[in-house]
Amino acid sequence: MSNAGSACNGQPSLNAVPTHGQPLWLLAELTYKCPLQCPYCANPTNFASKTDELTTAEWVDVFTQARELGAAQLGFSGGEPLVRQDLAELISEARQLGYYTNLITSGVGLNEHKIADFCEAGLDHIQVSFQAADPEVNNLLAGSKKAFQQKLKMAREVKAQGYPMVLNFVTHRHNIDQIDRIIELCVELEADYVELATCQYYGWAYENRNNLLPTRAQLERAERITNEYRDRLAAAGNPIKIIFVTPDYYEERPKGCMNGWGQVFLTVTPDGTALPCHSARMLPVEFPNVKEQSIEQIWNRSNGFNHFRGYEWMKEPCVSCDEKEKDFGGCRCQAFMLTGDANNADPVCSKSPHHDLIVQAREEAELPTHQEPIFRNERNSRVFAKS
Amino acid sequence: MSGVEITPDQTPVLSRMFRFQWEKAQDSYVLLYPEGMVKLNGPAGEVLALVDGQRTVTDIIQSLQAKFPDADGIEQDILEFLGDAREQRWISL
Secondary structure, eight states, rough: SSEEEEEOOOOOOTTSOSSSSOOOOOEOOOOOSOOOOOOOOSOTTGGOOOOOOOOOHHHHHHHHHHHHHHHHHHEESSSOOOGOHHHHHHHHHHHHOEEEEEEEEEETTTTTTHHHHHHHHHEEEEEEEESSSSSHHHHHHTHHHHHHHHHHHHHHHHHHHTOEEEEEEEEEEGGGHHHHHHHHHHHHHOOOOEEEEOOOHEEEEEEETHHOEEEEHHHHHHHHHHHHHHHHHHTTTOOOEEEEEOOOOGGSSSOOGGGGGTTTTEEETSSEEEETTTTTTGSSSSOTTTTOOOHHHIIIOOOHHTTTSSTOOOOTTTTTTTTTTHTTOHHHHHHHHHHTTTSSTTTSSSSSSTTTTHHHHHHHHHHOOSOOOOSSHHHHHHHHHHH | OOOOOOOOTOOEEOTTTEEEEEEEGGGGEEEEETTTTEOOOOHHHHHHHOOOOSSHHHHHHHHHHHOOOOOOOOHHHHHHHHHHHHHHHEEEO
């Protein structure tokens, strides 16, 4: 009975619809409202122009339909999902449908009573994000003076109430050199999983890339220190799991983005637009809305979800590449943002004729940055919405 | 502790980190955990379905022997699986 289970790595199961997998992961972006202003936020830069939000009943309908198609994991995200006053109700409905429910929060707006209410509603896990391991850098990046103390308090409360806890640190050039302090803080807070997730350069992070991308030396040092901690903690019998995500800007082959377009992930944005990943809204592709189509239609038959399934859409060098089934040509959003054509190879790939754009970004990372980051807030978003 | 032998009078308990359930879309039992899922094979699912913090290892073995009377050497398989499950921190004893 060894090999009793295989990790859910997104491979479509054998009895799935032949051309694509099931939407195992449903990410519910409940709102774009957020009390913080992180300059690497993944939300669209023009979020201020999108103020519509699905009602409680509409969300429950989305959860019900997606569950029937096989969704097992449900992430409550945003913006800051705590802004939604009906969050406990949504958790309760989702839990009764059989989802494993994940709350992905900054911790700002949380308190011990809400943590207890969510537990009663059936919430399975809470992920708290931090901006840094020390109050000054954290609060500067978050754009809030009280954020760090609040996060510490809430992380302790989450564990005190018995939840599994993931701590998420988005790493970049301003905090990656403190990786040892970050890991020590996570150990102290008794995190079960730690995600040292490098910035993904979409949305606000793309606008602030010069301010965020670490140098290769910074990255290599951080990875080495992380590995040393992993070994030391494992030897001491500490069950903490540390996940280190390197920025794809330092790779020579692209990531197999989202385990393939429309294979595992379904994101529903605050206004009901359904996306194969949370960044896809930027693409020149028409995406369906849950108010107009059923989840079954959206997942199996919509143009938006079928657009980059399979290999038909590919151009060279992808089309004749023997690695295309591994990485699917990389990320469509990155190809579009950097080359202007979403059908191109992701320029992270050294075979891409546009790979020099990535090399150039690496070279720029070696230079000091002097400009102020653009914070993710309503005022700045309105500027993007106009342009 | 891994490597320590499992004894018949112990009572396995599922770790709070994992939720065990039948998943219709997978046609199998699964363990769900933060942002992930382990799809269990048939025998593993049968054993974990009996882990409720009440039944001892002996109870579990007897239940499965009664359910699958034709299966040979089932006791050893169950003990090995429980050992693996403990190592993966799915259960504690």
